[in-house]
Amino acid sequence: MAVGGDPDGRGVVATANYAARRFGVRSAMSCAEARRRCPDLVFVRPDIREYRAWSERVWATVDVLVPVCEPVGLDEGYLDLGDDDPVGLARAVQLAVAERVRLSASLGVASCKVVAKIASDRDKPGGLTVVSPGGEREFLSPLAVRLLPGAGPRTTARLLEAGIATIGDLADLPPERVAALIPGRVGELLRDRARGVDPRPVMAEPAERISVSTERTFDRDVTDRGELARRGEEMAHDVASSLARRGRCARTVWVKLRYGDFSTVTRSHTMAAATDDAGLIWRQAWHLLEGALEHRPGPLRLLGVGASGLSEQHQLALF
DNA sequence: TCTGGGGTCCTAGGACCC
DNA sequence: TCTGGGGTCCTAGGACCC
Structure with a gap:
């Protein structure tokens, strides 16, 4: 089984079970290639809400045992296990997740992030790999x-x-x-x-977001300006609602174009004032898109719209 | 009908400022 | 009678991660 995009279109594999991996199916492989390697492969579309819900259950369980946790994406993260009994605590985390969420967790225990991450990948699924302080070089x-x-x-x-x-x-x-x-x-x-040298601390607070964006690979390459405008305007609205949801405004708007040969071009513009207005974001994006297409015309495989230079949303005083 | 989507960080050149 | 130096912002592209 593989989870990913449209197997009959331009989808790629997000992840695959161990049976499929035995056929050489890998993350980021095109679904077409995955099917060639494993003709009976069953494709499943992702359900991000479901994954988010499970992720929250896992982290709620881990948080009880480990106060300083740094999630990375939905399905992994760093834990500060302290100096007292890190291996014992790691086992407790594994046990709690298995009992309360019914999921296996693969853990690596080490003195820094890079070694811990590599260690966690050594024994999957459900393993626990310990690298003692001083043993980093030998392990790596x-x-x-x-x-x-x-x-x-x-x-x-x-x-x-x-x-x-x-x-x-x-x-x-x-x-x-x-x-x-x-x-x-x-x-x-x-x-x-x-050399096992990695000074990054485990961050208890999530970092501030610095950009929001959305992009779409089309089923077929698109030349028609009207269609590009329709798809682009939708994306600008998605970007605007994403900003509004987070209470942010953006000063820089950008577009991303991918041509049929997979070459990629970006164009950006920074405005005098930040906005979360969908109409304004779209007007900027359309201007950039037209400019880019004038410079290099051709059918587009992908269009993206994004915003950066984020600041707190604020309402101007009316009186 | 090869090659997703949402991100972060780095590099490098030019503009601009003191 | 050449053309400083350092810092920041902006733009475009590339590498990488999950």
């Missing part, structure tokens, strides 16, 4: 560099080309070679992480 060293959070497909390809295959290889690299391979702060960050 033999693992594939792709497993390091922050080393995505691009970076991993570059590293592999240079003969760096494991996290240990990256950890042992002299700084000049890291800088040549992955310039800027990203390279330093990844090498630190490869």
